[in-house]
Amino acid sequence: MKRVSSRSKIADQVFLVATGLCASSPILFLLVITGIVVVQSIPSIRLMGWDFLTSVTWNMGSTYGAMTVKNGVPVPAGASYGALPFIVGTLASSVIALLIAVPISLLTAMILAYRVRGVVKSALSIVVELLAGIPSVVIGLWGIVVLAPWVSSSLGPLLTHVGWVIPFFSGPVGTGMGLLTSGLVLALMVVPIITATTRDLLEQVPILYREGGIALGMTSWEVVRLICLPYIKEGMIGAVALGWGRAMGETMAVLMVSGSAINYLPQNLYSPISTMAAVIADQLDSAMTDASHMAVHALSELALVLLVLTLLTNLVARLLVNRSRGTRRAGMGVKAG
Amino acid sequence: MSQSISVENLRAWYGDHLTLKGITMELEANRATAIIGPSGCGKSTFIRCLNRLHETIPHGRVSGSIKLGDEDLYRMDPVDVRRVVGMVFQKANPFPTMSIFENVALGLRIGGVRSKAEIIERVEKSLRMAALWDEVKDRLREPATALSGGQQQRLCIARALAIEPEVLLMDEPTSALDPGSTLRVEELVQALKSSYTIVIVTHNMQQAARVADKTAFFLNGELIEYADTAIIFTKPSDKRTEDYVTGRFG
Numbered sequence: 249m250k251r252v253s254s255r256s257k258i259a260d261q262v263f264l265v266a267t268g269l270c271a272s273s274p275i276l277f278l279l280v281i282t283g284i285v286v287v288q289s290i291p292s293i294r295l296m297g298w299d300f301l302t303s304v305t306w307n308m309g310s311t312y313g314a315m316t317v318k319n320g321v322p323v324p325a326g327a328s329y330g331a332l333p334f335i336v337g338t339l340a341s342s343v344i345a346l347l348i349a350v351p352i353s354l355l356t357a358m359i360l361a362y363r364v365r366g367v368v369k370s371a372l373s374i375v376v377e378l379l380a381g382i383p384s385v386v387i388g389l390w391g392i393v394v395l396a397p398w399v400s401s402s403l404g405p406l407l408t409h410v411g412w413v414i415p416f417f418s419g420p421v422g423t424g425m426g427l428l429t430s431g432l433v434l435a436l437m438v439v440p441i442i443t444a445t446t447r448d449l450l451e452q453v454p455i456l457y458r459e460g461g462i463a464l465g466m467t468s469w470e471v472v473r474l475i476c477l478p479y480i481k482e483g484m485i486g487a488v489a490l491g492w493g494r495a496m497g498e499t500m501a502v503l504m505v506s507g508s509a510i511n512y513l514p515q516n517l518y519s520p521i522s523t524m525a526a527v528i529a530d531q532l533d534s535a536m537t538d539a540s541h542m543a544v545h546a547l548s549e550l551a552l553v554l555l556v557l558t559l560l561t562n563l564v565a566r567l568l569v570n571r572s573r574g575t576r577r578a579g580m581g582v583k584a585g
Numbered sequence: 586m587s588q589s590i591s592v593e594n595l596r597a598w599y600g601d602h603l604t605l606k607g608i609t610m611e612l613e614a615n616r617a618t619a620i621i622g623p624s625g626c627g628k629s630t631f632i633r634c635l636n637r638l639h640e641t642i643p644h645g646r647v648s649g650s651i652k653l654g655d656e657d658l659y660r661m662d663p664v665d666v667r668r669v670v671g672m673v674f675q676k677a678n679p680f681p682t683m684s685i686f687e688n689v690a691l692g693l694r695i696g697g698v699r700s701k702a703e704i705i706e707r708v709e710k711s712l713r714m715a716a717l718w719d720e721v722k723d724r725l726r727e728p729a730t731a732l733s734g735g736q737q738q739r740l741c742i743a744r745a746l747a748i749e750p751e752v753l754l755m756d757e758p759t760s761a762l763d764p765g766s767t768l769r770v771e772e773l774v775q776a777l778k779s780s781y782t783i784v785i786v787t788h789n790m791q792q793a794a795r796v797a798d799k800t801a802f803f804l805n806g807e808l809i810e811y812a813d814t815a816i817i818f819t820k821p822s823d824k825r826t827e828d829y830v831t832g833r834f835g
Contacts, residue, residue, distance in 0.1 A: 463638060463672040
């Protein structure tokens with residue numbers, strides 16, 4: 249009998265081990281990273297308890313002075329780690345980004361999927377994807393040089409007129425570095441992600457259903473709204489969650505235009521803010537000088553909160569997607585006859 | 586009261602490819618007209634021109650004129666055209682995200698019917714006309730995709746009828762159905778043709794013989810012969826028609 253050579257058998261073993269290793273690496277990374285962040289956060293959790301989430305005061309204390317012992321852990325005198333402003337800043341700026349980005353992405357995706365064809369379509373698609381590739385520091389620079397002054401001098405004053413309906417919109421506008429500009433910069437960064445995903449989803453809607461709508465006398469807008477969007481609803485939720493995760497985790501661009509507020513909750517749309525990611529990047533350097541390491545632990549806890557928030561949004565989105573998919577699939581069974 | 590359709594010198598292109606090469610014919614009111622011919626002869630393209638669906642696909646182009654009564658369909662807003670010229674497709678395509686009821690009611694809603702009672706009444710009427718009411722009346726809230734293939738196709742017919750069109754186009758409506766469901770759809774065509782102008786594209790010559798009053802034979806984008814169904818199948822005047830209906834090609 250002719251046998252498979254031992255060399256190809258060994259190659260197969262190598263292949264199995266290599267794919268196994270690579271395939272298990274995502275879960276390994278997730279566990280290791282989460283583990284390290286959790287372990288690093290423990291001293292800070294012991295020190296601050298729930299106050300970490302509810303307190304407004306963030307102070308590294310006197311890192312060169314004597315240590316005091318608080319709640320059983322040594323900390324620099326006067327140290328207090330209240331992350332509420334950063335949590336609020338992260339959520340507020342990312343939600344503003346989504347409020348701006350989702351409609352823009354949807355409309356762009358509709359145009360890309362159904363309206364333009366040929367060269368125009370590929371050109372537009374490439375531009376959208378290139379937008380996703382701009383380094384965030386470049387976007388941040390543009391934010392400082394162009395966007396913030398424009399918000400300060402034009403957009404902000406215009407929006408303050410809405411202030412007597414929604415108080416949060418009323419001024420003072422200030423330098424333009426703050427919540428609104430951060431939201432705009434983040435919107436710019438998540439638009440390509442949501443657009444590309446939504447375009448792919450819309451292209452997957454079977455022509456059969458779209459023509460069914462057209463043949464019923466629906467306008468293009470009705471076909472998209474009543475047939476295509478319900479069809480891709482699940483995927484859309486996922487796309488938005490993806491964009492939200494990106495917006496919450498974005499660091500550099502926000503750090504550059506946020507106004508780096510500390511110990512301060514945003515009072516209006518133009519208030520300076522800080523996000524968790526930006527604070528970690530901004531303060532890690534000085535935190536390293538803390539001999540008790542408590543500042544690093546506090547930043548780790550900040551990272552933990554950010555991690556939990558992004559995982560949570562992803563998880564909730566996935567649950568929503570699975571639930572609606574479950575009901576759809578239950579009705580999918582087409583019987584013969 | 587339905588109206589007849591006069592088609593004059595209708596040409597249709599896919600990009601540079603001329604698919605319909607100048608069709609001129611009269612589709613009579615309150616009659617079922619069958620369009621037969623081998624694959625690629627342009628019969629589907631032809632009925633997709635009648636509700637201006639052909640022009641919605643990439644590179645689809647049409648010239649010539651189609652009149653419904655006195656009105657030129659190609660001078661109307663295409664959305665308005667499709668509300669008087671309904672269509673049933675080759676493969677049943679009920680909207681998968683909607684219930685049985687919603688599938689039929691949707692056309693009424695976008696047509697501006699607001700009264701709930703009127704919608705309920707017209708949905709029932711349409712489902713009865715499509716001979717589906719008895720099978721679905723207790724499960725109107727279930728997803729349309731829970732129905733069998735044949736029921737789905739009848740639901741699509743009900744959906745098309747709900748907006749009270751004058752013309753009903755059927756593009757090989759039974760090609761994906763089993764014989765039992767096919768029979769039910771054919772009975773439906775028989776019953777509906779007294780009140781609609783029906784144009785049915787079919788691959789199945791027996792079906793044309795069973796349901797249609799007149800039959801048109803298409804070949805390579807041209808109308809070869811158009812006459813009473815009995816004549817087409819018994820004494821066609823064109824050799825090519827005879828070859829096709831006797832099964833010598835196609």
